Amino acid sequence: MKKPQTGNTASLYKTKAYSAASETSPLAATSISRRETTDNDVQIEILFCGICHSDLHTVRNEWSSIMPTVYPCVPGHEIVGRVTKIGSAVKKFKPGDLAGVGCLVDSDHTCPNCRDGLEQLCPNQTLTFNSLDKHLGGVTYGGYSESIVVDEHFVLHVPANLNLAGVAPLLCAGITTYSPMRRWGDIKGKKVGVVGLGGLGHMGVKFARAFGAQVVVFTTSENKRQDALRLGANEVVVSSKPGEMQKHAGSFDFILDTIAAVHDINAYINMLGRDGNITLVGAPEKPLSVSAFALLLGRRSLSGSLIGGIAETQEMLDFCGKHDITADVEVIPIQKVNEAYERLVKSDVKYRFSIDMASLKSEQTA
DSSP, X not given: OOOOOBOOOOOEEEEEEEEBSSTTSOOEEEEEEEEOOOTTEEEEEEEEEEEOHHHHHHHTTTTTXXXXXXXXXXXXXXXXXXXXXXXXXXXXXXXXXXXXXXXXXXXXXXXXXXXXXXXXXXXXXXXXXXXXXXXXXXXXXXXXXXXXXXXXXXXXXXXXXXXXXXXXXXXXXXXXXXXXXXXXOOOTTSEEEEEOOSHHHHHHHHHHHHTTOEEEEEESOGGGHHHHHHHTOSEEEETTOHHHHHHTTTOEEEEEEOOOSOOOHHHHHTTEEEEEEEEEOSOOSSOOOXXXXXXXXXXXXEEEOOSOOHHHHHHHHHHHHXXXXXXXXXXXXXXXXXXXXXXXXXXXXXXXXXXXXXXXXXXXXX
């Protein structure tokens, strides 16, 4: 992928950020250009930015075959902040409002997916970072920065009663787990499984419990049993124990599979009852082997889900405000982001990192 050309004449301002200069470089302080607000734009002072595993994949160019990284790369798509300036046509926000930005900052607004409120499936979407920037040329820069300017349509209202550090991961991990549960239907009183208890899984547990489901967590680690119960699970199944798995065979209405590593998907398909569904939100690097008979017997279904549209993301945030739901986070200064990446590889976090962006103010940049 060639580096996109720059040269747009849009009015610019400078802001501090953390970027990677190459796939082997650590993230370091720098200065980047942002566009000044146009008529439909909202400028946001970033207060917290969550760290998503996709940040690490992109910084290290691990998705080069499908989404090569253009450097310098400023990651971050779990953004919470405060509105500082608005364009003349903006109607939904005013300076001082709490606001969030997730994985998308633009789309074509006209395709069937956009018209159905599914901007995340738009073929011409603009991702929050490492995506073609139609305003400035080059690529978009994400939330590891002091501020960002985003089209009003892609900015979200953040409930004032929630802890902002814990809100940031809702913009990716939250909507990723909320959306498939809502789409599947009313799960109140239903038996719902969550496979894996990491950044996605812990949010899945919280949402399923808030929806009124009977929640069962599947984990490979006995050490996670008590934490799963603390988060809201009614029961925990250690998947490496055949007796525990057999006890639940054929009994689930819905299972959310959050595992990003290769695993035996058929073991969980067999946990479904008649017409049960298992939805993948984790993305294993290699294809999973699926038994046709596991699906045929019981008229079960297997599907996937990718974040959510803007309206549904706002619905999710409002739901979190009503039910006091946030991610469990470890708050770090931006100066510890490289250490956090190393810990993320080892799954050494409960359950998401959230960067306090006030720490960026002390950095000296050229």
